[in-house]
Amino acid sequence: MSVLHIAEVTKTFSGGTHAVNSFSLDVADGELVCLLGPSGSGKSTLLRMVGGFEQPTSGRITIDGEDVTHLPPERRPTGMVFQSHALWTHMNVFKNLAFGLKLRRMPAGEIREKVEAVLELVGLAGYGDRMTNQLSGGQQQRVALARSLVLEPKILLLDEPFASLDQHLRERLREEVRDIQQRLGITTLFVTHGQDEALSMADRIVVMANGKTEQMGRPDVVYRDPKTPFVAGFIGTMNLVEGEVTNGQFTRSDFTFPLPIADGPATLAIRPEALDLTASDTPKATVHRVTDYGSHGLVDLDLADGTRLKSMVAHPDLFRTGQGVDLKPRAVAAYRNNQQIFRS
Amino acid sequence: MSEFVEKAVSVPTETAAGRRPIGLLLVAIPVFLVIWLVIWPAINAISRTIWRTDADGHSSFDLSSYAFFFSDRYSLDNLAVTLWTTLVCAVLLLVICLPIALYLRFSHGRLPAYVQALAILPMFVPSIILAFAFIRVLGPNGMVDILLNAVGLPKIRTPYLTPWGPVIGLVWDNIPLTVLILLSGLGSVANQSIEAARDVGANTIRVFWHIILPRISNSILVALSFSVLGIFSSFTLPYLLGPASPEMLGPFMQRTLRDVQDPIGAMTQAVVAFGFCILFGLFYVRSVARNRGK
Ligand SMILES: Nc1ncnc2c1ncn2[C@@H]1O[C@H](COP(=O)(O)OP(=O)(O)OP(=O)(O)O)[C@@H](O)[C@H]1O
Ligand SMILES: [Mg+2]
Numbered sequence: 001m002s003v004l005h006i007a008e009v010t011k012t013f014s015g016g017t018h019a020v021n022s023f024s025l026d027v028a029d030g031e032l033v034c035l036l037g038p039s040g041s042g043k044s045t046l047l048r049m050v051g052g053f054e055q056p057t058s059g060r061i062t063i064d065g066e067d068v069t070h071l072p073p074e075r076r077p078t079g080m081v082f083q084s085h086a087l088w089t090h091m092n093v094f095k096n097l098a099f100g101l102k103l104r105r106m107p108a109g110e111i112r113e114k115v116e117a118v119l120e121l122v123g124l125a126g127y128g129d130r131m132t133n134q135l136s137g138g139q140q141q142r143v144a145l146a147r148s149l150v151l152e153p154k155i156l157l158l159d160e161p162f163a164s165l166d167q168h169l170r171e172r173l174r175e176e177v178r179d180i181q182q183r184l185g186i187t188t189l190f191v192t193h194g195q196d197e198a199l200s201m202a203d204r205i206v207v208m209a210n211g212k213t214e215q216m217g218r219p220d221v222v223y224r225d226p227k228t229p230f231v232a233g234f235i236g237t238m239n240l241v242e243g244e245v246t247n248g249q250f251t252r253s254d255f256t257f258p259l260p261i262a263d264g265p266a267t268l269a270i271r272p273e274a275l276d277l278t279a280s281d282t283p284k285a286t287v288h289r290v291t292d293y294g295s296h297g298l299v300d301l302d303l304a305d306g307t308r309l310k311s312m313v314a315h316p317d318l319f320r321t322g323q324g325v326d327l328k329p330r331a332v333a334a335y336r337n338n339q340q341i342f343r344s
Numbered sequence: 345m346s347e348f349v350e351k352a353v354s355v356p357t358e359t360a361a362g363r364r365p366i367g368l369l370l371v372a373i374p375v376f377l378v379i380w381l382v383i384w385p386a387i388n389a390i391s392r393t394i395w396r397t398d399a400d401g402h403s404s405f406d407l408s409s410y411a412f413f414f415s416d417r418y419s420l421d422n423l424a425v426t427l428w429t430t431l432v433c434a435v436l437l438l439v440i441c442l443p444i445a446l447y448l449r450f451s452h453g454r455l456p457a458y459v460q461a462l463a464i465l466p467m468f469v470p471s472i473i474l475a476f477a478f479i480r481v482l483g484p485n486g487m488v489d490i491l492l493n494a495v496g497l498p499k500i501r502t503p504y505l506t507p508w509g510p511v512i513g514l515v516w517d518n519i520p521l522t523v524l525i526l527l528s529g530l531g532s533v534a535n536q537s538i539e540a541a542r543d544v545g546a547n548t549i550r551v552f553w554h555i556i557l558p559r560i561s562n563s564i565l566v567a568l569s570f571s572v573l574g575i576f577s578s579f580t581l582p583y584l585l586g587p588a589s590p591e592m593l594g595p596f597m598q599r600t601l602r603d604v605q606d607p608i609g610a611m612t613q614a615v616v617a618f619g620f621c622i623l624f625g626l627f628y629v630r631s632v633a634r635n636r637g638k
Pocket of ligand 1: 013014015017018019037038039040041042043044045046193
């Protein structure tokens with residue numbers, strides 16, 4: 001039973017960078033929360049403050065009700081998995097895992113049992129005698145994960161642990177981590193800037209920008225209903241079209257769409273899968289390129305003024321470059337002043 | 345087809361063969377210099393100290409100069425003071441330079457830059473100037489004495505012309521190189537590996553002992569063997585700052601050659617010094633090889 005509570009935490013670096021800005025988050029027991037955001041949005045800084053590697057300028061961090069804000073890392077019940085270069089190369093795998101247990105003065109027999117159990121858990125049974133430089137990148141990150149898990153931390157922190165691995169391995173390890181996390185029921189904070197990673201494994205995602213929460217919620221909800229144009233553009237692929245609304249009609253170039261909001265500038269957001277294309281005598285857009293992915297196709301379109309849109313279609317062979325098409329959005333959201341003001 | 349394959353295979357070997365003479369030439373120059381300037385004089389000195397020519401022109405195998413060195417109280421005292429100085433300097437260098445290097449590696453901002461500049465400074469100060477600065481500050485009626493006198497305290501017992509004189513001078517002289525070598529070793533310790541150790545519960549001392557020290561043990565060996573070899577055969581600082589008796593092997597050789605006019609004696613001392621340096625070298629090579637094997 002472990003809950004993490006981050007209250008109004010701010011971190012200002014000596015240079016004056018506000019890396020994290022009055023950030024609050026509650027992570028429930030056994031929950032996996034993904035911190036998602038562009039480079040420099042303060043994800044690592046936030047995670048490092050939870051782990052004790054940075055001191056917040058202000059705010060409080062509590063774990064199970066205990067204030068840990070000013071505890072050094074070695075006295076926090078957190079375990080961190082770093083991006084890379086964190087294994088101790090002068091020790092073999094077994095010693096890497098046993099180090100923390102030895103510091104806790106656990107008897108040797110018990111250490112051996114625990115280390116072997118954890119190696120089994122991460123799929124590296126029998127690798128104890130290997131030196132760390134005799135492991136592949138994926139195996140190294142598994143050892144790093146095992147090294148944190150063997151201490152049974154209350155909170156597991158992962159800072160882009162798979163960023164240096166290739167796509168396939170990343171996907172596999174992501175699933176493994178999710179499995180292990182659910183099996184152990186360990187409360188986890190996971191930093192990534194891969195949105196597919198966040199969408200596929202998180203109970204909840206927190207989209208960060210400039211050290212602040214832009215939106216937080218269940219991945220499918222954030223995907224379906226982004227509250228700001230930033231989130232709309234950041235999560236998944238999204239057509240963001242800026243235009244003018246006059247008399248309930250949104251206009252950009254030749255493209256118009258009925259939008260029941262007050263007159264003024266607006267940003268229209270349409271997912272590629274919610275943008276249907278039809279043949280038309282009065283085309284609104286021209287097909288620029290058709291890409292066939294087998295299961296579906298993606299059509300790149302240009303409005304008359306050059307604005308590029310994407311549409312996902314079931315039958316890409318119906319379209320060809322240069323063809324004129326009409327646009328039929330099935331679901332849209334509209335934003336003004338960074339606020340969502342309409343959703344259909 | 346097979347011809348094509350043959351050609352493809354033979355191309356790299358051809359260029360490798362073409363490069364070989366240049367490679368050999370590049371290796372040959374330093375090898376030649378080492379043979380000419382180090383190995384040949386060493387063999388020459390050793391042979392001249394063990395194949396002695398007597399008054400009649402007969403040359404014969406004769407270890408009497410070594411027998412003399414190792415039975416002469418004065419020579420042995422000089423050897424002992426040389427070994428003592430080397431050992432004390434090595435310990436002091438480690439005790440002084442390791443904290444400096446750790447500080448430079450793990451702190452940020454403007455101050456470490458100044459500390460680094462200060463630590464490297466002795467490298468640009470010639471030994472002679474260093475020795476005279478030492479005398480002006482720590483010597484009899486030097487700056488320290490004057491300051492102590494001004495506040496009514498007794499004079500210090502000056503280390504000038506005691507065995508501690510060369511120790512202080514040599515340590516000061518060797519700080520830059522030692523700090524630089526240790527610093528380069530510390531550069532290979534990744535921040536994340538240290539943070540990971542703190543994360544699993546290691547405090548600062550444990551991190552140093554279990555994570556940092558094993559990673560830089562080779563650098564410590566390199567730094568110490570560099571300074572030990574230099575100190576063991578140093579001349580200027582012990583000559584200017586050390587006592588007349590016992591004296592370190594450097595000044596001892598010089599005096600045996602010039603003042604006592606005993607070239608065979610001086611050569612014997614040199615061979616003994618050379619032998620010790622080879623011992624240090626072997627110890628270093630063995631330790632590095634053992635660390636590599638780990
Ligand atoms: N030690 C530091 N000193 C000064 N500024 C820092 C320091 N560490 C981070 N920053 C700044 O804080 C901001 C947030 O950095 P942070 O590393 O948290 O971003 P991030 O979201 O993890 O980015 P990325 O996805 O690239 O890892 C950046 O503008 C960065 O330049
Ligand atoms: Mg980061």
